[in-house]
Amino acid sequence: MNRHRLNRLLAIVGILAAAVFVTACGSSSSSTSSSSSSASTATGPDINAKGEGKLDMVIWEGYADKSWVKDFEAQSGCMVNAVPAGSSDEMFTKFNSGGGGQYDLASFSGDASVRAIRSGSVAELDKSKLTNLPDIAPQLQNPAFNTVGSKKYGQAFMWGANVLIYNKDKFPTPPTSWNALYDPANKGKITVPDNPIQIADPALQFFNSANPYAISQATLDQVKAKLKEQRSLVRKYWVLASDFEQLFKSGDATIGAGWPLMTNDLRKAGMNVGEVLPKEGVTGWADSWMLSKNAKHPICAYKYINYVTSPKIQAKVADVTAYSPANLKTCPVVGAARCKELHITDTSYYDAIKYWQTPIAPTNYRQWTDAWAEVRG
Amino acid sequence: MSNTRLSKWGFGLTAAAVYAFLYLPLFIVVLYAFNKTNINSWPFPGFSTKWFTILAHDPDPKDAALLSLKIGVISTAIALVLGTLLAFAFARFSFRGGQALNFVVILPIILPGVITGVALASFFLFTKTDLSTNTVIVGHVTFCIVIVFNNVLARLRSAPISLTWASQDLGASGWQTFWYVTFPTIRTALVAGALLAFALSFDEIAVTFFLAGADTTTLPLWILGALRRTQDLPEVNAVATCLLVISLPLIAIAAYLMRDEGAAGRVVQGE
Amino acid sequence: MLGPAVVWLLVFYLVALFLLLLTSFWQQDVFTAQLVRKWTFDNYTKLFTGQDGLWLRVFGRTILMASIVTVIDIALALPLAWFMARIVPARWRTLAFLAVVVPLWSSILVRIFAWRTILGGQGLLNTILVDTGVLSHPSSAFLYNDNAIVLTWASVWLPFMVLPIFTALEKIPDSYLEAARDLGASSWRTVRTVILPLAVPGILAGSIFVFALSMGDFVAPQLVGGGSQVLGGAIKDRFGVAADYPFGAALASLTLVTLMGFLALARRAGAMDEL
Numbered sequence: 005m006n007r008h009r010l011n012r013l014l015a016i017v018g019i020l021a022a023a024v025f026v027t028a029c030g031s032s033s034s035s036t037s038s039s040s041s042s043a044s045t046a047t048g049p050d051i052n053a054k055g056e057g058k059l060d061m062v063i064w065e066g067y068a069d070k071s072w073v074k075d076f077e078a079q080s081g082c083m084v085n086a087v088p089a090g091s092s093d094e095m096f097t098k099f100n101s102g103g104g105g106q107y108d109l110a111s112f113s114g115d116a117s118v119r120a121i122r123s124g125s126v127a128e129l130d131k132s133k134l135t136n137l138p139d140i141a142p143q144l145q146n147p148a149f150n151t152v153g154s155k156k157y158g159q160a161f162m163w164g165a166n167v168l169i170y171n172k173d174k175f176p177t178p179p180t181s182w183n184a185l186y187d188p189a190n191k192g193k194i195t196v197p198d199n200p201i202q203i204a205d206p207a208l209q210f211f212n213s214a215n216p217y218a219i220s221q222a223t224l225d226q227v228k229a230k231l232k233e234q235r236s237l238v239r240k241y242w243v244l245a246s247d248f249e250q251l252f253k254s255g256d257a258t259i260g261a262g263w264p265l266m267t268n269d270l271r272k273a274g275m276n277v278g279e280v281l282p283k284e285g286v287t288g289w290a291d292s293w294m295l296s297k298n299a300k301h302p303i304c305a306y307k308y309i310n311y312v313t314s315p316k317i318q319a320k321v322a323d324v325t326a327y328s329p330a331n332l333k334t335c336p337v338v339g340a341a342r343c344k345e346l347h348i349t350d351t352s353y354y355d356a357i358k359y360w361q362t363p364i365a366p367t368n369y370r371q372w373t374d375a376w377a378e379v380r381g
Numbered sequence: 382m383s384n385t386r387l388s389k390w391g392f393g394l395t396a397a398a399v400y401a402f403l404y405l406p407l408f409i410v411v412l413y414a415f416n417k418t419n420i421n422s423w424p425f426p427g428f429s430t431k432w433f434t435i436l437a438h439d440p441d442p443k444d445a446a447l448l449s450l451k452i453g454v455i456s457t458a459i460a461l462v463l464g465t466l467l468a469f470a471f472a473r474f475s476f477r478g479g480q481a482l483n484f485v486v487i488l489p490i491i492l493p494g495v496i497t498g499v500a501l502a503s504f505f506l507f508t509k510t511d512l513s514t515n516t517v518i519v520g521h522v523t524f525c526i527v528i529v530f531n532n533v534l535a536r537l538r539s540a541p542i543s544l545t546w547a548s549q550d551l552g553a554s555g556w557q558t559f560w561y562v563t564f565p566t567i568r569t570a571l572v573a574g575a576l577l578a579f580a581l582s583f584d585e586i587a588v589t590f591f592l593a594g595a596d597t598t599t600l601p602l603w604i605l606g607a608l609r610r611t612q613d614l615p616e617v618n619a620v621a622t623c624l625l626v627i628s629l630p631l632i633a634i635a636a637y638l639m640r641d642e643g644a645a646g647r648v649v650q651g652e
Numbered sequence: 653m654l655g656p657a658v659v660w661l662l663v664f665y666l667v668a669l670f671l672l673l674l675t676s677f678w679q680q681d682v683f684t685a686q687l688v689r690k691w692t693f694d695n696y697t698k699l700f701t702g703q704d705g706l707w708l709r710v711f712g713r714t715i716l717m718a719s720i721v722t723v724i725d726i727a728l729a730l731p732l733a734w735f736m737a738r739i740v741p742a743r744w745r746t747l748a749f750l751a752v753v754v755p756l757w758s759s760i761l762v763r764i765f766a767w768r769t770i771l772g773g774q775g776l777l778n779t780i781l782v783d784t785g786v787l788s789h790p791s792s793a794f795l796y797n798d799n800a801i802v803l804t805w806a807s808v809w810l811p812f813m814v815l816p817i818f819t820a821l822e823k824i825p826d827s828y829l830e831a832a833r834d835l836g837a838s839s840w841r842t843v844r845t846v847i848l849p850l851a852v853p854g855i856l857a858g859s860i861f862v863f864a865l866s867m868g869d870f871v872a873p874q875l876v877g878g879g880s881q882v883l884g885g886a887i888k889d890r891f892g893v894a895a896d897y898p899f900g901a902a903l904a905s906l907t908l909v910t911l912m913g914f915l916a917l918a919r920r921a922g923a924m925d926e927l
Contacts, residue, residue: 060595085596088606090893097895100685102505102512106594123684192792200894240796241879246609253420256773256792273612298511362683370682373894378703381710381880388839389739396735399728400751403810406766407755409776413769422774463657470654482654485661491860492911493868495884499891499904500668503675506687506897523665526657584760586871591891604761608875621762628757636750 046155048130049303051310055082056301059308061109062087062098064291065245066265066325067161072317080311082304090243091199092116092360100125105298108305111161113289114149115201115217115360121150121157126294129156133306136313139333143354149361150292158292159309162318164327165281165288165357166205169248169267171258172276182209182282184259186230191237195251195260198241200369200376201287201360205261206230208358209284216287217361224367224375231379241380245269252277264326288357290330322346328354411625414618421614432615433623442620445603452514452599453582456521457529457575463522464529465571471530472537487531489524494587497523502591513594520588525578532574533567540566576635580628669908676901685895695902707886711906714883717802718866722859724806725813729858730851733817752814760808764872767804771795771876797878804872809865813858820854821847856918864911883907 059082061068068086077083087107089095096116099107104125112120120126131137137145140160150158170179174193182205185194196202206227208216213223239257242248248266251257252275267279293309295302311317315337318329322338328346335343347353363369417427436442467486471479489497501520505512544566548558586601593602604620607613676695679688699707736748755763770776771794778790794800824847832842870888877885883903890900 058596062595085598087595087598093895094893096685097891097893100895101502101591102516102594103509105511106513119684123681123686235879238879239792243874244609250609254422254772254774256795364683368682370896373896374698374703377881377886378706381706392731392735392739395731396739399732399810402728402807403752403755405770406763406807407758409766409769410758410762413766420774421769422772423769423776423779463660467654467657476654482658485666486657489661489665491864491915492908493864493884495868495870495887496669496672496904496908497665499887499900500672501664502891503671503897503901504664504668507671519664522660526661530657580757584757586761587868590888601759601761604759605871608761608765617762617765621759625754625758629754632750632753632757636746636753 046128046130048133048306051133051135051303051306053303055080055304055307057081057304058083058085059109059301059304060085060087060107061111061305061308062089062095062107063109063111064089064095064113066327067111067291067312067321069320069324071324072312072320076308076311080304080307082301082307084308088244090245090247091197092201093199096120099296103298105296105300108296108299108301109308110294110296111291112158112294113291113360114147115289115362117149117158117292117294119362120294121152125297126157127297127299127302129159129295131156133310134159134313135310136315136331136333139315140313140330141332141349141351141354143351144290144330147290149290149359150294158294159313160330161291161293161313162321162325162327162329163288163290163354163357163359164264164325165286166261167264167267167279167286168282169252169260169262169270169277169279171252172278174258175278178278178280179259180280180283182206182261182284184282185261186234186237188237190259192239193256193258194234194238195240195242195248195257195262196234196238197261198243198380200372202261203227203231203372203375204287204358204360204363208287209282216358217363218365219363220366221371224371228375228379231376235379235381249273265324268324268326286357287360289360407625410618410621413615414622416615416618419612419614432619436616436619436623439616441598442600442603442607442616445598445600446620448514448598449583449600452518452521453579456518456525456582457579459518459522460525460529460578461571461575464526464574465533465567467526468530468533468537471534473542487527490527494524494585495591498588498591501588505592511594512592512597514597516592516594517589517597517599520592521582521585524585524588525582528578528581529571529574532570532577536567536570573635576631580631672901672908673905674901675897676899676905678898680896680898687897692898695899698899699902699906707903710881710886711883713798713880714867715910717798717805717882718863720802721805721809721866722813722862724802725810725862726817726855726859728806728810729813729817730855733814733821733851733854734847736814736818737821749818752811752818755808756811761871761875763808764804764875767800767807767876768795771800771803795876798880800876800878801872801882804876805862805866805869808872809862812861812865813855816857816861817851817854820851824850852921856921860915860918863914867907867911 061084063086065088068084073084087098089098092113092115095110095112096119099110099120100123110120137159144160144163146156147160150156150160168179168182168184170184184190185196203224204216207213207219207223210230211219211223211226213219219227240247240251242251242260245263245265248257248260248262249269251260252266252270253273264279267277270277293313295305299305312321313331315331315333318331318334319337321327322329322334328348332349335348338346343349363372412425413421414432415428415430416425416432417429420426471483497520501516505516510516544562545558548562553561584601586605589599589602593599598606600620604617607617675687677691677693679690679692679694680686681688732752736745736752740748768775772778773790773792773795775795777794778787781787782790828846829842832846837845868884868887870884873882873885887900887903887907890896890903
């Protein structure tokens with residue numbers, strides 16, 4: 005029997021493979037651009053309607069903490085499912101894998117948010133459905149990283165700086181310079197992010213790049229050499245915030261580049277850690293909630309955006325992450341002292357940070373990724 | 382080779398050392414499930430069973446385990462049907478391209494999971510299929526087929542085909558022959574293959590990693606996440622300890638069923 | 653009868669592998685990460701010649717590490733398998749066999765992670781070495797480097813080497829060994845001319861598993877490895893993090909071809925019957 009059938013099957017598969025092949029070569033480009041016209045046309049769902057019962061998101065750690073998610077679930081009936089990402093790249097990749105509809109929301113930083121807009125994977129938001137938008141800090145109302153013309157693709161959420169974190173027991177005098185991460189005296193005790201965007205840090209701090217995301221090939225080479233030197237001093241490159249915390253807890257690392265979230269978490273865990281903004285300047289990020297074009301639960305997505313950008317919840321997010329809330333009305337909720345501590349209204353502090361962007365020219369992000377791979381070895 | 386007393390002791394000690402190497406991590410896993418703190422340092426910080434209590438009240442690992450159970454059962458069921466049919470085709474007929482096909486069938490278990498994973502990820506990216514529990518099942522079935530196929534084929538090849546002929550000569554219908562003659566022969570091979578396939582699916586990470594959708598947190602994916610959230614470390618060890626305790630009887634069943642299947646079989650029979 | 657399984661494997665495996673290969677000849681928009689279906693050899697140029705040979709070094713290092721792990725596991729598995737198959741009294745043999753299988757049924761992730769607890773700054777090994785005075789203070793040389801990966805791989809893949817070797821050794825009829833002895837062969841000669849040749853298919857089968865598992869693993873490098881990249885981790889990063897699918901596909905295709913070559917060699921040596 006089977007010779008016959010097998011041959012027929014092989015033929016079917018041949019046709020299948022050929023079909024794949026033809027489709028593959030036929031459409032030479034599938035990139036879509038969503039910013040063809042600048043007039044806003046988005047009409048969001050009825051945010052007061054009953055939710056779809058579920059919400060899938062890919063987020064930075066700390067952006068869906070139990071301390072408010074449980075209340076949100078009870079209120080909205082939307083069961084939250086949040087997957088943490090360790091880098092903008094990972095978040096962007098997860099968001100776009102498969103058919104691009106497995107996640108409703110992402111909390112993209114400025115570098116990934118622009119890529120998401122340009123790749124056409126996120127939907128324009130209906131400004132009239134963003135209940136907290138009027139209260140967002142002026143500089144975050146229509147930032148370039150989530151807005152194109154009058155089209156709004158993201159709702160600003162939290163922002164902050166990449167800081168130098170150290171174990172106070174091992175560093176009685178606080179370090180004041182990023183040089184501590186390149187100092188052979190700290191060999192084997194250093195941890196830095198496993199992330200190509202990290203290239204911006206030395207570019208800013210040691211090679212006088214006013215815009216560390218638009219650096220020349222010469223600067224990139226200099227940065228690469230410096231990072232290669234650093235490599236032998238690094239205990240481990242961290243991927244998730246929790247990697248960083250674990251390295252500190254186990255004593256494997258005593259100093260590193262991280263986020264305020266880690267200082268916050270480590271202090272809660274009883275560790276004696278300090279955090280500084282070194283004199284050479286800092287990079288940082290500003291995050292936006294973005295909605296997938298293929299979102300299966302848009303009502304729940306809008307509900308969550310509005311929930312976590314409300315002053316009360318912004319205060320809770322700040323408690324978990326130690327990042328700065330975008331909503332100015334958080335100040336009356338947390339009080340003047342905490343408001344100052346979180347720099348909520350401090351625009352000069354905001355302006356001092358060089359926010360993550362995806363490098364395009366003179367060196368592009370592929371060159372950065374390649375350089376980073378060379379540093380890793 | 383003369384199994385002198387000396388060489389016996391030599392091999393015994395070496396074997397003991399290798400067993401120790403094999404069991405050291407397992408020992409650490411179980412020990413730290415009873416850790417008083419959540420920092421895995423040595424000397425052992427102190428004994429506590431609190432993590433099992435925490436585990437009992439934590440819905441996340443339970444949901445993850447149920448999902449893994451579901452994926453394992455469905456993948457195994459599909460693989461049972463496909464793998465058995467394939468094994469029959471190979472055992473009963475010879476056909477052109479059979480050797481090549483045999484090679485393709487065993488490939489998914491020989492090649493590392495990351496290859497299967499990224500290949501299917503490319504496939505689903507190409508077909509614009511959203512990643513979900515279903516895509517994970519597709520990945521798992523692909524390597525589970527081999528397990529069932531190998532087990533059933535080995536059994537069919539060792540069972541005399543004459544029984545089937547006798548049944549047919551005696552006027553049994555095809556279905557009757559299958560039900561009364563063939564099926565009893567392969568029954569235990571099916572169970573053994575199913576158990577092994579399920580076990581592989583349940584602990585799979587490399588393929589799953591690339592095919593899991595937003596809400597497809599299988600137990601290994603939950604564990605991977607929890608390993609990086611330091612505060613839950615001993616809870617992860619508690620999960621692994623529970624898995625071990627649950628699987629011990631399953632291993633015993635599998636070994637018993639495979640007793641006429643070669644190595645393990647002869648061993649169980651104490652031959 | 654063949655139909656359903658063949659269709660399944662062809663669609664979900666061969667077509668998928670084919671697409672992977674195809675992807676490695678495509679380009680990608682750097683900024684939006686969208687695949688651009690235009691033919692290019694750039695990914696392979698980069699793989700073989702780019703970045704001062706970085707990727708060939710990663711490839712070579714991974715092969716070296718996988719080979720070391722394979723050799724270590726053969727060295728550990730041979731005496732253990734011989735002990736299980738030939739020395740343990742028959743009634744204990746079940747237990748000896750199951751004892752190798754049991755670790756496989758506990759989460760592999762957790763077992764890999766256990767090595768972090770053993771090798772870490774405050775780990776078992778350091779504490780013992782400091783307490784016994786071998787080291788004056790804990791060393792950071794054990795964890796977060798290639799050695800830690802090799803050790804971890806050797807430990808978690810070991811059962812995959814022991815089981816096929818055990819099967820091969822167990823099949824050797826007692827009469828062969830008796831004949832060798834009766835003919836006056838020394839122990840060493842019996843091992844060399846009778847036992848090892850008969851164990852070769854088992855050793856090869858085990859080596860294929862251990863080598864392939866090492867070539868593709870990304871969990872151990874992530875949990876106990878240091879800064880240096882290995883192949884499995886690099887592939888995972890291209891697909892799971894960096895969204896550089898074409899280059900990731902090129903890396904995966906290279907791995908695939910390497911392993912296929914290894915398989916073809918092993919097949920010629922008769923290992924496939926044991927798989």
